[in-house]
Amino acid sequence: MRESGAAMEQRARRDFWLLAITALLVLGAGLGLRDPWPSDEPRFALVARQMIESGQWLFPQRGNELYSDKPPMLMWLQATSYLLVRDWRVAFLLPSLLAALGTLACVYDLGRRLWTRRVGLYAAWLLLFTLQFTFQGRKAQIDALLLLFVTLANYGLLRHLLRGPDWRWWCIGWFAAGLGVITKGVGMLALGMLLPALAAVAMNWQRPMLRIADARFWLGPVAFVLAAALWLGPMIAAVLATDDPAHHAYLRDILFRQTAGRYTASWDHHNPPWYHLGVMATLWLPAALALPWALPAWWRRLRRHDARYLLLLGWWLMVVVFFSIPSGKRDVYIMPALPVFCLALAPLLPGLLRKRGFRMLLLAFGAFFTVLLLLAGGSLLLGHEGSRAYELLARRELSVGSMQLIGWSVLAIGVWGVFALLRWGRRWPAPVLASVLALNWVMQGLVLNPLISDSSSGRGLMRAVDHRLGADAELGMVAWKEQNLLMAGRPVEIFGFVRPWEQQLQLATAWQRQAPQRRWLLVQEAAVLGCIDRERSEAVGRLSSRLWWLVPADAVRGDCVATEAQRALARREQGPTP
Numbered sequence: 001m002r003e004s005g006a007a008m009e010q011r012a013r014r015d016f017w018l019l020a021i022t023a024l025l026v027l028g029a030g031l032g033l034r035d036p037w038p039s040d041e042p043r044f045a046l047v048a049r050q051m052i053e054s055g056q057w058l059f060p061q062r063g064n065e066l067y068s069d070k071p072p073m074l075m076w077l078q079a080t081s082y083l084l085v086r087d088w089r090v091a092f093l094l095p096s097l098l099a100a101l102g103t104l105a106c107v108y109d110l111g112r113r114l115w116t117r118r119v120g121l122y123a124a125w126l127l128l129f130t131l132q133f134t135f136q137g138r139k140a141q142i143d144a145l146l147l148l149f150v151t152l153a154n155y156g157l158l159r160h161l162l163r164g165p166d167w168r169w170w171c172i173g174w175f176a177a178g179l180g181v182i183t184k185g186v187g188m189l190a191l192g193m194l195l196p197a198l199a200a201v202a203m204n205w206q207r208p209m210l211r212i213a214d215a216r217f218w219l220g221p222v223a224f225v226l227a228a229a230l231w232l233g234p235m236i237a238a239v240l241a242t243d244d245p246a247h248h249a250y251l252r253d254i255l256f257r258q259t260a261g262r263y264t265a266s267w268d269h270h271n272p273p274w275y276h277l278g279v280m281a282t283l284w285l286p287a288a289l290a291l292p293w294a295l296p297a298w299w300r301r302l303r304r305h306d307a308r309y310l311l312l313l314g315w316w317l318m319v320v321v322f323f324s325i326p327s328g329k330r331d332v333y334i335m336p337a338l339p340v341f342c343l344a345l346a347p348l349l350p351g352l353l354r355k356r357g358f359r360m361l362l363l364a365f366g367a368f369f370t371v372l373l374l375l376a377g378g379s380l381l382l383g384h385e386g387s388r389a390y391e392l393l394a395r396r397e398l399s400v401g402s403m404q405l406i407g408w409s410v411l412a413i414g415v416w417g418v419f420a421l422l423r424w425g426r427r428w429p430a431p432v433l434a435s436v437l438a439l440n441w442v443m444q445g446l447v448l449n450p451l452i453s454d455s456s457s458g459r460g461l462m463r464a465v466d467h468r469l470g471a472d473a474e475l476g477m478v479a480w481k482e483q484n485l486l487m488a489g490r491p492v493e494i495f496g497f498v499r500p501w502e503q504q505l506q507l508a509t510a511w512q513r514q515a516p517q518r519r520w521l522l523v524q525e526a527a528v529l530g531c532i533d534r535e536r537s538e539a540v541g542r543l544s545s546r547l548w549w550l551v552p553a554d555a556v557r558g559d560c561v562a563t564e565a566q567r568a569l570a571r572r573e574q575g576p577t578p
Contacts, residue, residue, distance in 0.1 A: 012117055019108070019121060023128050026438050027100050027137045030445025032090045035457035035487065038544055041140045042457070042483035043067075045092040048078035049486070058235055059250060063485060063494045066246055068253040071231060073183040074142045092140045099148035100137030104128060106148075106155045107339045113163055114308050115347050123346035127339055129437050132283035136335060138445065142184050143332045149180035150336040153190030154315070161197050161208030162308055167216045174220035178227025185259040189319060189336065191224070196314025200307045207307040271329040276320050279331045284338060286433060289361045290345055290352050297348050312344040353430060362429040363421065366436060370417030373440070377411030380404070395545060396455035409447045413439050458483035461541040461548060465522060466490060468540060468550060474519045476511055478504045479527035479574070481544065501527040501570045502562040509556050516553030523549045526573045531560040 036045040047060045047067055060067040060075055074095060082091035104124045111120030127133050136143050156173020160166045173190070180187020197208045211217060239251045280288055301309045319337040323329060352358045376389035380403055383390065389410075393403055417436040425432050454460035458481070466489045469475065476493040477484055479501040485492060495507040505527055512519045525547040528534070536555035540548050562570065 026441045029442040030449050033450040034453035036092050037456035042486045046482045046486045048075040051079045063497050066250045068250045071182045074145050096144040099144045102148045103151045106151045110155050119346045122349045123343045126287045126342040130287050146184045149176045150190045151339045152176035157193045164209040171219050171223040175223040175227045178224040181228045182231045192318050193315050196311045205305045205307050269328045269330045273324050275329045276334050312340045316340050359429050366433040373414035377407050380407030402451045409443050458487040458543050461543045462487040464541050476508045477522045478508045479524035505560045512553050521551040529560045531558050
């Protein structure tokens with residue numbers, strides 16, 4: 001007996017709210033329970049905090065230097081979030097959480113409009129539990145926000161191209177791509193959706209709706225320019241109106257070196273051309289398990305001239321090829337293609353779940369993940385110092401009680417995995433795998449992250465420094481990291497960030513000599529030169545696997561000049577500078 005319209009609508013609402021609540025739990029568990037930690041999170045949070053403290057929102061600033069590595073969109077949103085909630089532990093993560101939820105909403109609705117409501121749900125579920133998406137959605141890096149703007153741009157363009165004409169969404173898509181540009185320069189890649197659309201037109205496929213002769217077509221590029229100009233316009237005007245060389249250097253760096261320069265002459269993250277194939281085969285799990293069956297199915301649909309697959313798969317391929325050309329590659333570079341991948345895969349999922357081979361792969365992945373959890377939890381409880389899980393947490397100098405609590409939590413997830421796989425795995429492998437992954441992310445947010453927050457964020461180190469110095473002492477920092485300044489409990493004197501560490505130390509010791517009785521230096525191990533007597537200094541703790549020294553004035557002897565070997569080490573530790 002077929003369901004009535006009212007029953008179908010009620011079921012659809014229930015399925016949607018199940019997805020929404022699960023997504024909020026998986027992505028938001030632990031919000032407000034940890035501080036920013038590397039990589040990138042302390043930097044962006046520090047820049048956002050300085051925006052509020054200085055009132056300078058146009059030019060991001062890290063310490064006393066302009067920060068030109070990334071456009072300011074994420075930092076703007078973090079600062080705005082703080083003004084709303086007045087809690088940095090919530091504010092620094094809130095933009096990423098909302099961006100991830102917004103991306104899921106776009107994927108769900110686009111799948112619903114291009115196929116059916118059920119396909120939209122499948123696409124969103126696939127995306128939610130893909131490892132890379134969940135991991136980045138729970139972090140305060142730029143990539144989750146970029147993913148939202150690129151997906152929103154794809155959403156707007158595809159609604160017009162495949163279900164149009166819809167000139168309003170055409171303009172929204174271009175505008176979102178412009179917002180992507182001022183979030184991270186590669187946001188304009190969303191406009192590459194027009195390339196497979198042009199191919200479809202050239203092959204006389206029924207869709208897409210691409211009418212360059214229509215005057216309304218050009219409203220899209222106008223919307224793109226307007227969005228990008230929200231920041232670029234005032235910023236460029238302000239730079240041109242000043243003679244300050246720092247601001248002119250900022251403009252050159254962010255417009256050229258950090259975009260075209262990073263692409264054509266990458267200075268870090270060197271990887272082979274096939275690197276992103278490995279990313280998709282691992283970080284796009286469990287969705288990537290469907291590829292052996294999906295590839296021939298996609299080919300059959302392309303042969304039937306289904307423009308939906310041509311546009312989705314063509315853009316996915318374009319993104320992968322684009323980021324495979326430069327020598328510098330990171331796993332997050334191709335993440336904007338992940339929602340499109342899930343959309344193209346979702347219509348095949350009901351058939352795939354009836355295939356024995358695919359079901360066995362899901363079970364095997366679930367069993368493998370469960371065994372890893374059991375081994376990790378057991379090694380923590382038994383104190384196996386040779387295990388990777390134990391060594392990772394031991395480096396953070398956690399107490400025995402904290403290690404055991406984490407061990408019991410990880411073991412509990414593994415035990416649930418064993419029970420669920422044995423009880424329901426053969427019948428419902430996908431929901432069982434989703435439950436194990438969901439429990440893993442929730443427990444990580446509620447148990448693991450709060451316990452390692454002090455050691456990961458630098459709060460514990462800076463608390464120890466404050467306790468050692470007392471209230472009246474002054475502190476200067478050399479070779480500092482963003483988390484040092486962010487977590488400092490007192491005003492701190494800094495001597496540049498990108499400036500070579502040898503020069504920082506020379507400036508710092510000169511500053512210290514002006515009031516030697518009350519001024520101390522916090523110096524990273526790699527920047528401690530021969531002029532510093534380590535026996536008179538104090539090793540105050542570790543942060544990001546680096547030892548930090550608290551140096552009084554009487555521990556400094558002579559000129560602080562580095563050897564060539566020390567300079568080479570410092571350059572490697574400090575990384576590339578503009």
